[in-house]
Amino acid sequence: MKDHYQLLIIGGGPAGLAAATIASSKGVTCALLDEQPAPGGQIYRSIESVPEKRAEKLGTEYLRGKELASAFRACEAEYFPETRVWSLSSQREVGVLHKGKSKIISADQILVASGAMERPVPFPGWTLPGVMQAGAGQILFKSSGIVPSDGVVLAGSGPLLLLLAWQYMNVGVEIKAILDVTPLSNHLLALPKLPRALLAHHYLTKGLIYQRDLKRAGVNTKIGASLLQAEGDDCLDTIRYRHFGREHTIKTDLLLTHFGVIPQIALTQAVGCKHQWDDSQQCWRPEHDEWGSTSIDGIIVAGDGAGINGARSAEHAGRLAGLQALFALGVISQIERDQQSIEDRQWMKDERHIRPFLEAYFAVPQTMLATTNNETIICRCEEITAGQIRKAVESGHQDSNHVKFLTRCGMGACQGRQCSNAVAHIVADSGGQAISEQSHFRGRPPVTPLTLMQLADLNEEESL
Amino acid sequence: MFKQLSNSTVETVEVTLNGQKIHVSQGMTVAAAALTQGLHFTRTTPISNSKRLPFCMMGVCYDCLMVIDGKANQRACVTYIKKGMQIETQQGVGPSLGETE
Ligand SMILES: Cc1cc2nc3c(=O)[nH]c(=O)nc-3n(C[C@H](O)[C@@H](O)[C@H](O)COP(=O)(O)OP(=O)(O)OC[C@H]3O[C@@H](n4cnc5c(N)ncnc54)[C@H](O)[C@@H]3O)c2cc1C
Numbered sequence: 280m281k282d283h284y285q286l287l288i289i290g291g292g293p294a295g296l297a298a299a300t301i302a303s304s305k306g307v308t309c310a311l312l313d314e315q316p317a318p319g320g321q322i323y324r325s326i327e328s329v330p331e332k333r334a335e336k337l338g339t340e341y342l343r344g345k346e347l348a349s350a351f352r353a354c355e356a357e358y359f360p361e362t363r364v365w366s367l368s369s370q371r372e373v374g375v376l377h378k379g380k381s382k383i384i385s386a387d388q389i390l391v392a393s394g395a396m397e398r399p400v401p402f403p404g405w406t407l408p409g410v411m412q413a414g415a416g417q418i419l420f421k422s423s424g425i426v427p428s429d430g431v432v433l434a435g436s437g438p439l440l441l442l443l444a445w446q447y448m449n450v451g452v453e454i455k456a457i458l459d460v461t462p463l464s465n466h467l468l469a470l471p472k473l474p475r476a477l478l479a480h481h482y483l484t485k486g487l488i489y490q491r492d493l494k495r496a497g498v499n500t501k502i503g504a505s506l507l508q509a510e511g512d513d514c515l516d517t518i519r520y521r522h523f524g525r526e527h528t529i530k531t532d533l534l535l536t537h538f539g540v541i542p543q544i545a546l547t548q549a550v551g552c553k554h555q556w557d558d559s560q561q562c563w564r565p566e567h568d569e570w571g572s573t574s575i576d577g578i579i580v581a582g583d584g585a586g587i588n589g590a591r592s593a594e595h596a597g598r599l600a601g602l603q604a605l606f607a608l609g610v611i612s613q614i615e616r617d618q619q620s621i622e623d624r625q626w627m628k629d630e631r632h633i634r635p636f637l638e639a640y641f642a643v644p645q646t647m648l649a650t651t652n653n654e655t656i657i658c659r660c661e662e663i664t665a666g667q668i669r670k671a672v673e674s675g676h677q678d679s680n681h682v683k684f685l686t687r688c689g690m691g692a693c694q695g696r697q698c699s700n701a702v703a704h705i706v707a708d709s710g711g712q713a714i715s716e717q718s719h720f721r722g723r724p725p726v727t728p729l730t731l732m733q734l735a736d737l738n739e740e741e742s743l
Numbered sequence: 744m745f746k747q748l749s750n751s752t753v754e755t756v757e758v759t760l761n762g763q764k765i766h767v768s769q770g771m772t773v774a775a776a777a778l779t780q781g782l783h784f785t786r787t788t789p790i791s792n793s794k795r796l797p798f799c800m801m802g803v804c805y806d807c808l809m810v811i812d813g814k815a816n817q818r819a820c821v822t823y824i825k826k827g828m829q830i831e832t833q834q835g836v837g838p839s840l841g842e843t844e
């Protein structure tokens with residue numbers, strides 16, 4: 280790994296791969312760093328090594344990653360897998376952990392393409408062994424062919440829940456139930472956005488096909504389920520929920536939940552980019568222009584880390600960001616940038632058609648975002664409950680950061696990644712600060728904790 | 744809870760999980776190995792001593808912290824299995840004063 284690159288790309292999903300491929304074709308020195316052992320990101324995880332039979336079960340969208348990964352492999356960009364970025368500064372210095380050693384490298388342009396994560400939504404029992412996120416189930420399936428052995432309950436809302444159910448069905452996993460918590464009122468709210476969504480009808484058709492296949496296979500879907508609870512002593516054994524006014528239980532040792540995905544903003548926060556609260560997507564995202572340029576010079580974002588637009592958009596946004604970096608480096612002119620990006624910009628516009636509908640239809644109900652069940656653990660690390668947060672607000676701690684200092688909520692190992700959204704919602708719901716760009720916990724480096732030994736590597740390097 | 748679909752083309756490696764020698768597929772993460780071995784928990788929490796298993800499998804929840812090759816607080820879901828690895832369930836902050844990854 281060199282000490283300096285013209286362009287450094289963080290993340291090897293569709294956005295990062297597309298950016299690296301286009302930028303390195305123009306002769307700039309470019310490196311791509313990714314925590315995973317192979318290219319693909321979340322959607323195309325293990326795309327190069329997946330056995331053919333498993334790939335087919337995962338669906339045609341997944342197979343698209345093959346092309347992207349092989350174009351990337353053929354390009355000139357240097358690739359560093361199993362490499363973790365733990366800090367990012369506005370001077371464009373990047374802290375990386377590579378082969379167990381830390382190092383600081385720099386770049387003229389940095390593209391953050393770190394993708395999305397599952398939206399954490401606390402509910403009673405969500406910390407029990409046996410309760411996991413749907414993305415976790417999908418990661419196990421894609422990368423190691425690991426699937427539920429004694430049946431599974433899927434709960435939550437959003438297209439990925441349906442996709443995972445369909446993928447599991449294809450390999451004969453018993454789906455005990457799908458508990459769809461999307462409130463029926465969302466259907467009405469989404470209706471005005473349907474005409475525009477019809478312009479991207481292939482997405483709607485795909486969803487309908489999944490639903491049809493699952494129904495034919497006899498999978499039990501409860502639409503409008505609510506008051507989800509996971510119960511058990513040391514591990515999950517029962518799920519409780521309400522459906523049309525009646526309480527139901529299901530025995531299961533595995534529950535996979537999904538409430539949509541949100542951008543991973545640890546790095547853009549650490550570097551100090553301006554962020555905004557996106558009401559429609561119910562999350563924070565870094566502010567950026569059409570090219571992905573953020574409020575900080577030389578820091579570009581693309582893909583789901585910039586705002587949730589899906590895998591196809593991520594690929595196009597990656598190319599736009601790659602062209603923007605080339606323009607900023609003086610390698611191509613503005614006219615060349617604009618001309619070479621016409622198709623990608625059009626694609627991105629077309630891809631947007633479906634989003635307002637999906638966002639309205641799958642919006643997570645406010646009652647789940649700001650739970651009123653005071654016993655529910657909100658901070659999984661420090662085990663702080665909703666009741667403690669509400670109490671802190673009532674005692675005059677009116678914003679998330681004050682609540683954090685008072686309760687230690689968000690100070691644990693995950694650095695608030697799992698609770699920041701819920702805390703902001705509960706604070707607002709209890710009469711504290713309304714949700715805005717300020718109500719996110721303030722980020723602090725390192726983004727992932729380092730050992731003293733790894734920090735010592737840095738001192739050694741500096742003294743050389 | 745989980746099982747691995749058969750795939751005879753993948754080689755296995757030997758590692759030690761809580762003192763027991765086991766064979767797991769090459770390329771797996773430690774968390775995936777722990778789940779397929781049917782571990783009931785991979786750590787207990789420092790605050791209430793409650794049991795946890797991996798939650799996100801993508802490195803963002805820190806619920807999969809285990810002691811790997813003697814080092815505490817390693818995220819098992821982003822650590823890949825290597826031959827001869829020593830993997831242990833983590834109790835609370837773990838040994839070595841809870842030094843983090
Ligand atoms: C678990 C999960 C599963 C998903 N599955 C699907 C699916 O099946 N179908 C679908 O349409 N959409 C899926 N999505 C949505 C997904 O976000 C896609 O739209 C797409 O993967 C976005 O591409 P991207 O390039 O923006 O980011 P990603 O594909 O998420 O790639 C980001 C990459 O950055 C790396 N990274 C992040 N932070 C760091 C760091 N600090 N240091 C080093 N590397 C880092 C990650 O390891 C990852 O490889 C999924 C999302 C999640 C969270």
Ligand code: FES
Nearest residue numbers: 800802804805820
């Ligand atoms: S399971 Fe979430 S960090 Fe490992």
